[in-house]
Amino acid sequence: MREELIELKQSALSHLDRCDSLEALNEFRLLYMGKKGKLTLILRNMGQLSAEERPVMGQQVNEIRDEMESKISQFTAALKAKEIEKQIAAEQIDISLPGRQASVGGRHPLYAVMDEMEEIFMGLGFSVAEGYEVETDYYNFEAMNLPKDHPARDMQDSFYITNEILLRTHTSPTQTRVMEMMHPQLPVKVIIPGKVYRRDDDATHSPMFHQVEGLVVDKHIRFSDLKGILLEFVKKFYGEDQKIRLRPSYFPFTEPSAEVDICCVMCGGKGCRTCKGTGWLEVLGSGMVHPRVLEMGGYDPSEVTGFAFGMGVERLAMLKYGVDDLRLFFENDIRFLRQF
Amino acid sequence: MRVSWNWLKQLVDLKITAVETAACLTKAGLEVEGLDRLDKGIHKVVTGKILEVQPHPEAKKLVITKVDAGGEKPLTIVTGAPNVMAGQSVAVALVGAKLPNETHPDIQLTTLRGVLSEGMMCGADELGMDVSKLTPEEKEGLYPLPEDTKPGLDIVPFLGLDDVVLDIGLTPNRSDCMGMINIAREASALTGAPLTLPEVPESREGGRCAELATIKINEPGLCGRFGARMVENVKVGPSPLWLKQRLNAMGMRSINNLVDISNMVMLETNQPLHFFDYDLLVGKGVHVRRAKAGETIETLDGQVRNLTEEMTLVADDAGAVAIAGVMGGLRTEVTPQTKRILIEAASWDGTLTRRTTQALGLRSEASMRFEKEVDATAILWVLDRAVQLIESLGAGTGIEGYLNVCSKEEKLPQTKVRLNKINYVLGTRLDHKTVQNIWKALRINILEDHQDSWVLESPSWRKDLVIEEDYIEETVRLFGYDQLEATTPAGKTTQGSRTEQHNLRRKLTGLMIGMGYREAVNYSFINPDHLERLAVPQDHPWRNAVILKNPLSEDQGMMRTTIIPSMTELAVWNNNRRNRDLQMFEMGKVYIANGDRTKQPDEQWTLAIMCTGSQKKTWQQPEIVYDFYHMKGVVETLLQQCRINNIQFVADQAVPGLHPGRFARILAEGQELGYVGELHPQTAALYEATQRIQIASLNVEMIQKAMNPVQYRPLSKFPEVMRDLAIAVRTEVPAADLMATIRQHAGTLLKEIRLFDLYQGVQLQENQKSLAFALTWQAEDRTLKDEEINGFHETIEAKLAEVYGGQVRGR
């Protein structure tokens, strides 16, 4: 039996060497180690052996089996690796062919700029409020301290629907609506983005355009706070090194009023065509809320103060992206829109 | 407002340059938008006298002149100018001279047809003058200088071109600065430089003037104060050079000595004047009254103006002689024959003047000033100033005395101003003395001076100083906006947020972008004729439009009630520019008028979507045509993302402008969210569309209402069961009906129903189509048994056969 075993081992090992596929390995396993396999039969016949021989032979059979098992798994692994190699060789593709792109659209540049402004001001604690585009004369003008016959409300500036209803000429009417809604809560701290309309249509004016208005009302709001908030905004929007300049100006709904210039983004303040050689660009109007406006919003001007500011989105977008023609924003040429 | 630097320096003794002054004014709110040097680089141009003129032997059009240009010898200059005469004084560009006009290189010795020319004589345009402000004699040919001009003088100072014009953008509150004296006061306040205003001899009330003329204000509200003086021995003639130059620098043209004086006084004092030919006045005096209905006046510009009772007139016994504050009448105009004049200086009501200019469409330098109101207390000084100038120019002799009618008390506003309020509002720590110095610099009258407050009276020319805040602005204006600190508001911190609906709009916008759509921004107004192109029925809600009373053009005549025109034009505009394949959207409003048109309309946020063309075939993907189903899929995706269930697409009532066979209204729980469809071929033709256009419109507020909250359910541990079901039905049976029937009979555990094939063709009878569905069931608490599912399946098949005559295929 011992000889039988040695012979079996020899022939098995040489058989194993000839196995060159996973199928052949499987056949081999069946032939030697299957239910009726050669090694299995030897084990089964061990009962005929003596009590001393049995454990010795058993051990030998097991050793041979372990050896074959480990050989099989070695061979299997090698064969598997080979097959994967074959597969890889067969599956080579031209990775230079273009990929299957997802089509993604995009935000209009004006709204991309408005989004950014909203995010910055929300970060500064402002909520975003909205109002009506078709407004009453009262909210658009009177509540903004622009009584009837005020020189600043010339007929040609506004689109009228009736004598009392018009397309809002600025986002300011929403100031009063927000104050009425909030009163008597404090602080009022909102920005108001939206469409506004004026009777102007030329290379630098569109009859419809966009503004973002800001309003803060609280106990002890100072003019210097306005400067601080606007400086903060300008730095976030145009970059940390950006400087601002406040100049006295006039708006009926603020007192004192200030025009705010930023250092020219085109020339860095040296003077160029965009800034007409001044080195400064006017970007927004602002001021301390006029006491009449606070009153009409329901707040007592002897108790609270506030500031307000308004800026044109088109102008900011033109400066930010270097767009030189206002009309491009409303033509919606897909070749223009794709650039943002 | 154009401001002559030389004139300004006469009124205030400035020790700084024009550029520095401009910076100073800008910092204080008088924004200098431009500095215009009048010499424009002129160099080596002098005055000269033409001594003789000889014909050029070789050229008919040229002459040879000898010109005394102040040098040792006269110069020989060849010229082709038409109006050359011996004895004339002209401007001579010497050899080496620079002229502002770019077409003229530096002047050199040149030989013209064999004769050496030692310079050039200049016309107005060659001297860089604004020829639109000149008389015909001045702008054609050589620019004429006064005959007695000394030769050899530098032309730049001689013509007053050594001046700089400061172009100031005035804000409406500072209309006082339409007068040079008030700009000088401002410059003085800002720099501390002393004022050097003209000394004017004062006249007294009444006198001979009162014997000759009378003034009456019939209605007090029409005119605050009416003052007048008279001049005799009037001599109308040209103005002296300095006056012409001054007016030119200020942007006005010289007419004659009297008109020029009236303009100069207006520019100096901000008080417009009017000169009447006294001898043409009927009844020897004027009165102020309202116009009568139907009354007319022929104004100085020769136009007959129709007047209304809203308008104020200056009239004599024969009728209107001037539209108050706007323009004088032709009948009493000052002419070369005029012997005596009556000078009017009045303070007309601003609002009334404004209404009149609007009604007449006639705005003048005078009306611009009256609209913002003038300083009535200065009127008598202004009259004396005008007479002084007339006498000094030899244009007439003042008649002793003045007339003065005052219809309302001129009380200047008094305001209490608190130091702590100033510091509180500005965020500053200014002391009493600093602020008080500001009041003094601005010539504000301090009526009461307390330790922590003042009672102030505004200067008569500053109509803009009324409330405490106005004085706070004055403080910071002079203190310097740049001196303010940048601080942060002290109050409690707040959390920024957007409204829920705003967030939803942003979500929808994000989804659209994610699906490949580009955002567009369209005008909110459209041409009303779009409603006809869409064939909108007369009783349709889209006819409830907000109509603009004064549109710039009919193209912007109404606020849109539907987004179809905007989206169609968007597609056509791009298609015409060879942008053929489009997926675009807009988040904007439509405006539906209320029944009551005196109220504001409903502004409805709308998501408008448009696609046209296709996504072109690639090496591995077939072309995807942007057809109805493409657009419908976008809508379905959006609504699913908003967790809106039970969406129905129905085609019961038509949507104007959409293809009747390719459109659907979108319903959720019976509520209409919007519509989707292809543009009606008839409408497409009217827009000259060359491609099929798909459009969808979704009402954001309705979406918001239909949305469901997130509802988490644990994941089922049990397997899904899937079955396919193919059924042949008549072609007209809607797929949605089949699916509804399937759902109805598939039990509550049906998870998904997916149409995976639609077949029409040879394997079927004519008028038949086959739809193949993949159905998926799953329970959360158990493994479903085959028998259970078979039961459902059989019921479904039976029902489909019963209701639609459907035949199950492929079993």
Ligand SMILES: [Zn+2]
């Ligand atoms: Zn620049």
